[in-house]
Amino acid sequence: MQQDLFTHGDDQLETCIRLAMPDADVCYYPDFLSADQAQHYFNVIQDSLLWHQEQISLYGKTFQMPRLQAWYGDKEARYSYSNLNLTPNVWTAELLSLKQRCEQQCAAVFNSVLANLYRDGQDSMGKHADDEAELGQQPVIASLSLGATRTLLFSHKETKQSMKLPLAAGSLLVMKGTTQQFWLHAIAKRKTAVAGRINLTFRYIYPDI
Ligand SMILES: O=C(O)CCC(=O)C(=O)O
Numbered sequence: 202m203q204q205d206l207f208t209h210g211d212d213q214l215e216t217c218i219r220l221a222m223p224d225a226d227v228c229y230y231p232d233f234l235s236a237d238q239a240q241h242y243f244n245v246i247q248d249s250l251l252w253h254q255e256q257i258s259l260y261g262k263t264f265q266m267p268r269l270q271a272w273y274g275d276k277e278a279r280y281s282y283s284n285l286n287l288t289p290n291v292w293t294a295e296l297l298s299l300k301q302r303c304e305q306q307c308a309a310v311f312n313s314v315l316a317n318l319y320r321d322g323q324d325s326m327g328k329h330a331d332d333e334a335e336l337g338q339q340p341v342i343a344s345l346s347l348g349a350t351r352t353l354l355f356s357h358k359e360t361k362q363s364m365k366l367p368l369a370a371g372s373l374l375v376m377k378g379t380t381q382q383f384w385l386h387a388i389a390k391r392k393t394a395v396a397g398r399i400n401l402t403f404r405y406i407y408p409d410i
């Protein structure tokens with residue numbers, strides 16, 4: 202991790218590392234969960250969620266999404282994502298307890314979580330912003346990582362400035378303010394062998410948009 206890319210926020214908890222990114226509000230908590238807790242949640246969540254591989258249509262062709270996904274939340278938190286309309290599954294005990302911990306840390310309320318399972322280094326997520334209408338203006342997104350470390354790549358939509366952040370097991374990344382408006386983020390493929398990783402992004406979906 203390149204320390205010079207970070208500044209420490211004044212009003213944040215001790216463990217928060219605030220990323221020095223213009224037009225953004227991104228905070229990284231490296232030790233949000235202990236190593237034991239992170240391993241426990243990785244195992245239980247990998248085994249208990251209803252994972253599926255979505256198809257995406259692009260230029261008249263159908264592709265398999267390069268990762269598995271699962272969507273959990275309150276009943277009214279329906280969500281469209283890359284032209285998919287997702288109705289949430291009912292919270293599991295583990296997801297609910299992680300949601301509550303994230304809510305406390307962020308002083309925010311979440312009603313849903315998108316879970317991504319990157320089975321190996323070939324699984325990935327393309328550049329995007331979490332800027333769907335149902336997330337409202339300036340959403341707070343709490344992104345919890347479990348399993349293998351993978352690198353999140355941020356790129357500024359206008360200046361093209363880029364920034365790499367390795368997301369370690371048990372870490373929490375909180376994106377808020379104008380982050381989604383000005384920045385894209387992605388998880389690139391890795392050529393070297395890499396074990397499985399789960400990422401949970403807790404969100405608040407406005408039910409009536
Ligand atoms: O896997 C990650 O860290 C990123 C997940 C993400 O960007 C998303 O679910 O929108």
Ligand SMILES: [Fe+2]
Nearest residue numbers: 329330331386
């Ligand atoms: Fe995202």
